[in-house]
Amino acid sequence: MRALLATGDAATTGVTDLDESALDGAVLVDVTHSSINYKDGLAIGGRPGVIRDWPKVPGIDLVGTVAEDAAGWSAGERVLVNGWGLGESRHGGLAERARVEPHMLTRIPAGLTDVQAAAVGTAGYTAALGVLALQDAGMRLDGADILVTGAGGGVGSIAVQLLARAGAEVTALTGRVEQLEPWLRSLGAVAVEPRSSLGEAGRPLQSARWDAVADAVGGTILANALAQLRPGGHATACGLTAGAELPATVLPFILRGITLHGVHSVEQPAAQRERAWSMLEAKLDLAALDEATEVVGLEGAVDAAERILASSIRGRVVVDVRG
Ligand SMILES: NC(=O)c1ccc[n+]([C@@H]2O[C@H](COP(=O)([O-])OP(=O)(O)OC[C@H]3O[C@@H](n4cnc5c(N)ncnc54)[C@H](OP(=O)(O)O)[C@@H]3O)[C@@H](O)[C@H]2O)c1
Structure with a gap:
């Protein structure tokens, strides 16, 4: 699968072919999108404080579909993950596939597209x-x-x-x-x-x-x-x-x-995540969200990471990991 691999050195961090056997977790997800958060900027830029054990696929967010029935989740269900160590202590969302544990998954609210769910992100x-x-x-x-x-x-x-x-x-x-x-x-x-x-x-x-x-x-x-x-x-x-x-x-x-x-987002229980995502689905102006969203391909994630550290992004950058 194609993946962005962060090595701890900005010069060697880039898109590569990664064997799926590197992934660990009960549920396999076909990832469609991730996003660039400040933490992703630090991780992709090789800065300390996010990834400790290099190399890792960065990406603290992922959006996609469950690839096969597992642990109470059904193939085809639209899901997202925010945090839980994704892109920090385990391989993250900036790859075509990810493996996560069942408790990490949240259903994408029906009113949001994959791009919108990633634009909201962490x-x-x-x-x-x-x-x-x-x-x-x-x-x-x-x-x-x-x-x-x-x-x-x-x-x-x-x-x-x-x-x-x-x-x-x-x-x-x-x-x-x-x-x-x-x-x-x-x-x-x-x-x-x-x-x-x-x-x-x-x-x-x-x-x-x-x-x-x-x-x-x-x-x-x-x-x-x-x-x-x-x-x-x-x-x-x-x-x-x-x-x-x-x-x-x-x-x-x-x-x-x-x-x-x-406010700590990484290890919130499912009920609190669902409250937050219900509010986002009900209250966000989706046209305004779309207008403030820039979509880049996997290759564009490195440049977006540099830009978030320089505070030159307005709103949100979504990564189409298959683009
Ligand atoms: N606790 C959690 O669970 C959690 C979850 C998500 C994010 N975070 C943290 O929240 C922060 C924001 O994340 P984000 O994804 O929104 O990042 P972001 O998109 O880069 O936004 C951060 C904003 O901070 C402002 N800023 C940058 N440098 C500054 C400085 N030196 N002094 C004052 N303001 C400055 C800029 O806004 P203006 O250009 O408008 O001034 C910048 O756009 C990060 O520290 C991130 O790690 C924490």
Whole structure:
């Protein structure tokens, strides 16, 4: 089968013929699509932190059909996998076939095509988990002032859409205001602010502006956003493109009673995945998703990986692994 093999060295990482005997797992899947997430950029680029045991097929997402009856799954069922170590500790979605364990599979919602399911991918599913965290905390999203950071990326752009469609007044924070403002407004943002407005270390308690923050970047930006939460406000944290450190104080926690929710997508149980995917099927504007999706062939995945690390992708890149 054709597969992208990441070797740990960008110079030797590329498309190759891989024997299917390299795969391990009870269920064989004919993969149609994968996608490029930030983690895939790191893995394909040979950066540390994602793949430890090289070489591996990268791709933390896969979309396809079950190839043969196995472990309660039937041949022909449309399925997806997000996370579970795919493209990290086991061969991932950037190949024509994959083997996974039965608990890793999620049925693709009927309203989504394979390309749309891959375009949502881990990024969109994580954005939905963040929205569920706010709702489960008892937040009323309708009319709430919500800041979304990293808004031009995969998680951020889908968070903007989901929150705006739930009635929130969304402010999108981006390092690419000139390029992305019209698009972010078309997704539902009512305001767009430059990343630099939160980029410098600020006071531990700042003027309170937000009922909630959906953060995908971490670092000083998240610390400032926490300092701008209103009393009783909520923030979700899922990413670290601005840094893994959190240079914050406890003051907004103890003087404003704010809450910070961690969002972890990789090992969520099936029920929580189904909640997230049902929300995505019901609430996403699929025309907007299609418009923000670029489809490349397997050979194009390496270039897309470089572009995601350089933050030059708008929205999502889907890989047609047979293309
Ligand atoms: N916890 C989980 O389970 C989970 C799941 C999915 C993703 N993640 C993490 O979430 C983050 C976003 O993932 P993604 O797939 O959405 O990546 P992405 O498409 O590359 O989006 C990240 C966005 O972050 C912003 N950004 C980049 N560098 C920045 C910097 N130095 N300072 C501030 N903002 C910066 C950019 O948005 P603008 O250009 O608009 O500013 C960029 O588009 C990554 O760290 C990823 O690993 C975690």
